[in-house]
Structure formats: C-alpha cells, structure tokens
Amino acid sequence: MPAIVPLSNIKLQSPLDLSNKGVSSANLAKRFIFKDPGATSKVIDASDVGKLLKFPGACTISLSNNISDIVAGDTFRVTAPASMGDTGPATRHVTFSDATANSVKQYVYIGANNWIVINSN
C-alpha cells in the first residue's frame, strides 16, 4: 500500500464521493462542535449549525430566521442543571418539556424558517 499522501488546505469544488467509504480510526471526524454560548439567552444563527450548544442554566434560545440557506442543518443544545425554553421568529413545530437537567434537544432545519425536533429528552 502506498504511503498516505497528505493534502493540505484542500477545497473541494464538488461533493467528494464518499460512497461506501468509512472512516478509518477511532478518532473520527467530529459530527458536532462543542460550543459554549456563555449566556442565558441565545439567538441561533448560522454559526450554531453543526454545534452542540451547552448552556449553564435556565436559558431561552431563539430560533431565528437567519439561516435560510442551510437546509437540513442541525444543532443540538443541552442545558444543565436547569430548564430551557424556546422562542423566536422561526417556526419550531414541536415542543417538549426540558424539565430534566442535562436534557438534550436536537433541531433540524428543513427550510422556509421551519425547524423540527428529532430527539428530545
């Protein structure tokens, strides 16, 4: 097997064909990036897509209408040790209680300012 060829600063011009390919180590490409908003309120923006947002306590997050081009983008958010509410101009179609500390909720943006909830504790 030839040696691995490192490629630096790759920019793909079209989708990379990863069909039937897997990752090759236990240290996988990370699905989400941890992000600490460091506040008790947060307006979700494009920089939060693909993130795991962890809040320190009782918080309110706002699903904004500012990420219209990231269809199927998703974000997790979790709070400890308190509950968290949702608000905002975008439509979040399903609500769940977040009374449990460390409860996690995953949102997926499906376009036209519509969010759905896939998982919730």
Place this chain on the structure above:
Amino acid sequence: MPSLVPLHNALSQNSVDFNSQTPINDRGLLRYSVQDYNTNSHTLTPADFNSVCIFAGDTQLVLSNFGGVTPPTGTEIIFLSRTGYVRVSTLNASLYTSNGPFTQGPYFAGKIIHLNNNVWVFAGTNWNPNAFTVNNCCADTTTIYQLNTSAVFEGAMRAYTTVDLTVPFNGTIESYSDPVYYWNIFKNGYLTSTTADDCATYDYSVPYTFYAGPDPIYDAISFYSVTGQTPTVRASLNGNKFFLSDVGTQHDCYSTDAVSPGAPLNYHANPGDFPNSPLIFMDGYVINIT
C-alpha cells in the same frame, strides 16, 4: 497561510483519513438531505437514506427491502408529516417495535436506523404505540361508559391494553368506546370509525324518578335525561345518561352535575326492587343493569 488547493470530482480509493478533522464553516457537515414528497403514502427507497422525508396528511410509510439494496449499517431515515401522522408498516424488512407505531402528530419526526440485513430500529422519541383515541365533543374527559358490546373496533384490537381510552364495561376495563357519545375514533392516528351523530346535542331536561335504598319508597330522587326514557324497563336504560339537575341542551359528553361523578352508585328504577339488582350509575351513565 497558503492558498486553498481545489480538487475537482474527487473519488477516494480507500477509506478517508478524517482523523481529528472537522468542518470549519457555518454549514457544517450536513448529516441529512431533505426529501419533500408532500404526499400521504410512500415506499422508502435508497434515495431516502439519511434524509428527512416530509409528507402531508395521515401518511402510510412502507419500509421495504429497497429492491434488494442493502442500506449501510447506521443509515438513518427521518420522516414527518406537515398535517398528520406517519404510520410505518414493513414489507420484507423488520422494525423492532410494537405493532403499528406512528408519529405523534404534525411535525413530530420519527427516526429509524438500519442495523443490518434489513433490520431497523427506532431512534428518537416522537412515537406512540398502538392506541385508540377519540375526538371529544366537549374537550372534557376521555372516560366514557357503555353497556353495548357491539363492535366499535375490530375484534382483534380489543386485546390491546396500552390505549389512551379505557371504558369501564360492566365493571371491567375494556378498550373500546361507543361512538354514540364520541365520534371520530382513531387508531394509530388514523380515523377508523365515524358516526353520523357528530357531537350531537340533546335536551336533558326531563325528570325521572329513581329510588335509593334501603327503603326506596322514601328515598325517591329525580334525575334528568332526554325525553322518552322508561326507568321501569331496565334494559332501555343501557348507556343512557342522567343528570342531577336540568342541564338543558348539551353534548352527550357534558359532565357537569352528572349523576355519580367519579364513583359508581346504586339506584333503583322501581320502589321495592330487589336490593341486589340495582341500576349502577357512574359519571351520569347507567353502566350496569344486572
């Protein structure tokens, strides 16, 4: 920093070394695509792998063997309906679940993950088990009572115990209801039974005399119901409803001032009835005539 090196139409020859790599822009590494079918039936295809499938109305979704295409282990499919439920059935595939699961309603997303060999499992919590529900004309209570054993749901469905609706039937908890009182009965989120008596109203203003023990002659009491009741013909009272006062015109499910709220009580239709053969009232309904 050196300039970015473009790669066109890259095709990896072996597994990609993503060690410690991660997307750095706002878009991230998108996990799903979106398939907006906007229909109420669909057989899942390989195009639905790792997608959010969007439907409209009460939707029947078929999980099949994808025409022989084996999904990679870990493949996810998410589905929801904008305006209804999504119920999953299987054809040459397996889904580890109780029978007939469905999403909880509009925009509740169901998620399944492929294990292997066309065996899928649930992921996500937005599901209901097999369940019966009803539209309640009064938005009041889902507990109703009946004597009539005529089939409302098909016989096989009566075996289910995890139901939203339980009906005390002659003292036995059963899992079916009487559409005379409630209409539009749903099973698994799908409308299965309707009645022409859609949330009809009746005039419960006619007094009838019943008797409580132990000496019924001196314990006469007036209960109010619709016209035409014949308390002395016990069988005719099956499932009929009585109130402690003249409540006027109401839906059948109206409950304020119903006879015997919350607990069964015995009354007699005739002075001198045998003490051990009372009419049993509960929440207004006559639930036992034996």
